Amino acid sequence: MRNAPLLCILLYLALSLAGCGRSEKTKAREVGTPGVSDSEIILGSSLPLSGHAGYLGTQTIQGARAYIRHVNELGGVHGRTIRIEAEDDSYDPPQCLANTQRFIIDKQVFALFCYVGTPTTLKALPLVEDAHVPLIGMFTGANALRQPPNRYVVNIRASYYQETMAAVRHMVEDLGLTKIAVFYQYDAYGFDGLIGTELALKKFEMEPVARGSYIRGTLEVQDGLDRIRKSGAEAVVMIGTYGACARFINLSEEEGYNPIFYTVSFVGAEELAWRVGRTSPAHVFMSQVVPPPVPSDDQDDSASNYVKLLDRYYPDDTPSFVGLEGFLNAKILVEGLRRAGRDLTREGFIRAIESIKDFKLGPGLTITYGPYDRQGLDAIHFTKLRDGQFTPFTDWGEFRKELETGK
Structure with a gap:
């Protein structure tokens, strides 16, 4: 019985060490995998x-x-x-x-x-x-x-490079366009789309006939529109947000300037369509990186x-x-x-x-x-604004005929 206190102390220390071991193991797991619990x-x-x-x-x-x-x-x-x-x-x-x-x-x-x-x-x-x-x-x-x-x-x-490459190829090969401009947001997003468009045009030994930009968070697109309009661009590649792109398209229509407008998917189809308006006669295309949500x-x-x-x-x-x-x-x-x-x-x-x-x-x-x-994913899908919404589009040949006949 004289060893009973000593045995109790040893047993306590053993249990404490075992508990510490479990705690340290649990702590290590938590540190190793943040944001993950048992549930x-x-x-x-x-x-x-x-x-x-x-x-x-x-x-x-x-x-x-x-x-x-x-x-x-x-x-x-x-x-x-x-x-x-x-x-x-x-x-x-x-x-x-x-x-x-x-x-x-x-x-x-x-x-x-x-x-x-x-x-x-x-x-x-x-x-x-x-x-x-x-x-x-x-x-x-x-x-x-x-x-x-x-x-x-x-x-x-x-990527935007893939989107702009596909769009430029259709504009040049299918529609026969030779004068393409770029309207872009003056930041990393806009620069990325601008570079992608320039690289795409370079494959056809072309370059943008004009470049126009605006500051992120604003709708100050008039200077960019004036520069692009003076170039006589037949199509405008647009790398912006839905508000600025819609403003550009609507102002172009008011001023009698009617090029083909193309935007990358980031612009947002439904919001752009609503802001451009159901009755707009503009030819507006948008590439998509996912199929139609139907x-x-x-x-x-x-x-x-x-x-x-x-x-x-x-x-x-x-x-x-x-x-x-x-x-x-x-x-x-x-x-x-x-x-x-x-x-x-x-x-x-x-x-x-x-x-x-x-x-x-x-x-x-x-x-x-x-x-x-x-x-x-690598696939690019195209849509065209019709009656206030963007719908799937594939018939570039027929669209070229429409442009040539002026209908």
């Missing part, structure tokens, strides 16, 4: 929910949430539900940077998701690289997010599933190209989480994304990644 995965999303690009942000996040709510209702991924912490950056780069800092340092999110815009996303990119935090599904086609490949940056959509009988069609799930969870919302892109972002995110398994880490998630090959999203729509391939 939840937390993501951070900085995007414009207000201001002159607010439509793009609200549509992107709503499309993503439609799919994530569906996944959560089915039990989540490996027993964990997904939660998105979304913060408004108003398409302002410094605000996006501040939001990203809070996500990584204060909120300890697992990954960054559904960022919107080139200048904003590029502002946050150094933090992504320093923290080794995955950034997946950005609503931007910026080349700087694709080349050189960044291990932690996962693009779903095609229902079908195909159970594996992501576009159709997006329409159905949006109606279930957000019945007051109207399906859009932008929303469908957010929906596809969420599908790829979830597929990566599933492949990564229950023992989720950031590195494991990136390896899981790299393992995706020929993942079907719908008819003619597949995703493939690899160690040096950080973009899933």
